[in-house]
Amino acid sequence: MSGPSEPVTAFLDHLRYERRLSVNTVNSYRRDLDKLVAFAGHQGVVDLKQMRFAQARAFPVYLHRLDLSGRSIQRALSAARQLFYFLLGENRVSRDRLFSEQLHASNPFVGVSAPRLERPLPRTLSADQARQLLEIDVSDSDLACRDRAILELFYSSGLRLSELAGLSLRDIDRADRLVRVTGKGSKDRVVPIGGKALDALDEWLNRRATLTAQREQAVFIRLGGQKNHKGRRLGRRSIQKRVGYWARKQGLGRSVHPHMLRHSFATHLLESSSDLRAIQELLGHADIKTTQVYTHLDFQHLAKVYDRAHPRARRRKMGG
Numbered sequence: 001m002s003g004p005s006e007p008v009t010a011f012l013d014h015l016r017y018e019r020r021l022s023v024n025t026v027n028s029y030r031r032d033l034d035k036l037v038a039f040a041g042h043q044g045v046v047d048l049k050q051m052r053f054a055q056a057r058a059f060p061v062y063l064h065r066l067d068l069s070g071r072s073i074q075r076a077l078s079a080a081r082q083l084f085y086f087l088l089g090e091n092r093v094s095r096d097r098l099f100s101e102q103l104h105a106s107n108p109f110v111g112v113s114a115p116r117l118e119r120p121l122p123r124t125l126s127a128d129q130a131r132q133l134l135e136i137d138v139s140d141s142d143l144a145c146r147d148r149a150i151l152e153l154f155y156s157s158g159l160r161l162s163e164l165a166g167l168s169l170r171d172i173d174r175a176d177r178l179v180r181v182t183g184k185g186s187k188d189r190v191v192p193i194g195g196k197a198l199d200a201l202d203e204w205l206n207r208r209a210t211l212t213a214q215r216e217q218a219v220f221i222r223l224g225g226q227k228n229h230k231g232r233r234l235g236r237r238s239i240q241k242r243v244g245y246w247a248r249k250q251g252l253g254r255s256v257h258p259h260m261l262r263h264s265f266a267t268h269l270l271e272s273s274s275d276l277r278a279i280q281e282l283l284g285h286a287d288i289k290t291t292q293v294y295t296h297l298d299f300q301h302l303a304k305v306y307d308r309a310h311p312r313a314r315r316r317k318m319g320g
Contacts, residue, residue, distance in 0.1 A: 005037055007048050007049070007083070007087050008030075008033045008034075008036070008037060008048075008083065010086075011029075011033070011082075011083050011086045011087070012026055012029060012030055012033075014086060015029060019185075020185065020186045021184075021185060021186075022162070022184065022185070022186065024162065025184070028075075029079050029082075032075055032076040032079035032080075033076075033079055033080070033083060035062075035063065035066070035076055036048075036059065036076070036079070036080050036083070039058075039059055039062045039063075042062070043055050043058070048083075048084075048087065049087055049088070051084075051108050052108060053108045055108070056080070056108035056109045056112050057112050059076075059077065059080065059109070059112065060073050060077060060112060060113070060114050063076055063114075070114050073114035074113070074114045077109060077112055077113065077114060080109045080112075081107060081109040081110065081112075084107045084108065084109055085107060088106050088107060123260050123263065124260060124263045124264040124267045124268075125252075125256065125260065125261070125264045127268055127311055129252055130155055130261075130264055130268070130311075131311075132250055132251070132252065133151060133155075133246060133247060133250050133252060133256065134148065134151055134152060134155065134196070134312075135250070136148040136151075136246065136250070138203065142207050142211060142223055143223050143224075145200075145203055145204050145207055146204050146207075146208070146220060146221075146223065146234075147242050147245075147246060148200045148204070149197070149200040149201045149203070149204035149220070150164065150220060150239060150242065150243070151243065151246060151261070152194070152196055152197035152200040152201070152312070153179070153193070153197050153200075153201065154243070154258055154261035154262065154265070155197070155261045155264060155265055155312065156193055156194035156196065156197030156265070156310070156312055156313075157179055157191045157192065157193055157194070157197065157265070157282075158191065158262045158265035158266055158282055158283055159179075159181060159191070159262065160181075160183065160184075160258075160259070160262060161236050161239060161240065161258040161259065162236060163181040163182065163183055164181075164220070164239065164258070165220070165233070165234065165235065165236045165239055166181075166182060167179070167181070167218070167219040167220065168217040168218060168219060169205075169217050169218075169219060170217065171219070172193075172201070172205075172219065174198065174201075174202065174205075177192055177193045177194075177195075177198055178190050178191070178192060178193060179191050179192075179193050181284070183284040184284075187284065189281075189284040191282055191284075192282075192307070192313075194310055194312045194313040195312065195313055196312035196313075197312065205219075208221065211223065211231060212231035212232075213231060216231055216232065216233070218232070218233035218234065220233070220234040220239070221233060221234055222234050222238070239258065240257060240258060243256055243257060243258055243261070244256060244257065262283070265310075266279050266282075266283055268309075268310065268311060269282070269309050269310055
C-alpha cells in the first residue's frame, strides 16, 4: 500500500522488532497512528514527512471532533511525535547535540498539545477491604481456590494483569518465594511472593495438577467453558471478570479491577515502609524517565522491605 501508511508500517515494525515492545503496546500505537493517516488524507498529505507545522496543529482539533477524550488526544499526539522522530532520524547515525536539536526543531508535532488534564489519584482498597476480599472459602471449590490464588498474587506482588495472565510454572520459585515476570518492554524482573499468597498458590498448584494436561505450562487455567478450552491458559478478560465477581461476592460495595490491587499493593507498602525506591523496583516501572533517578537496590534489600512492610508477607504456621 502506498501513501501515508507506508512510514507508519515501518515505524510499527521498528517498535515491535527493534525496540521489542509488546504486541498490545504496538497495537495501541497502530490505533492512534491510523487516526493520523486518516487526518493526513483529509489534509491532502501524501508523504507524512512533508506535513507542515500548521497541519500538525490542526490534528488535535480533528481528534476532538471525533469525540475523543483529552487523554486519548494526548496519547495520539505522543504517538505522532514518536513517529516523526523516527522518520526524521531514519538512516542517520549521528547522535551529536546539533543533530538532536535539528531533529527536535523539525518535528511538526513538538509543542502541539491537548487540553491539560488533572491526573486522578489511583483508586485503592484499604487494608481491611483487601483482607475482606481475600477471605475466600475454597474448601470445596477448585474455581474459588484458583481465584483466591489470583487475588492474593495481585495484592501480594503488585503484578500487572498481563504479567499475571502470562505466568508459567517455570516462573514460580516456591522454595525462595519468588516470581519472575515479563513486564512492559519485555523487561524481566523478580518479585517476592508473600506468605499468604504462597499458601494460596501452593494449594492451587496442588489441585491444578489433576485438572489439566501435563504439557500445559500456564499457572492459571480455564476450569469451564468450551470443552476444547478447558485446561488452557486463562485469559486477561476472564481474570478481570473474576476479580469483579469476588469484589461483589465479598460485599465490598464497589467495583474492583486488577490494577486497583496493584495500586493497593504499592500504597500499603509505602504507608508502612516509606521506602519509595524499593517500591519503584518492585513495581517494575520500565520508563527510563521514571527509573533513572533511582539508585540500584539489590534484591536482598527489596525482600527485607517487603517482608517487614507488607501486611500479608508472613506464611501461616503449619500445625504439627
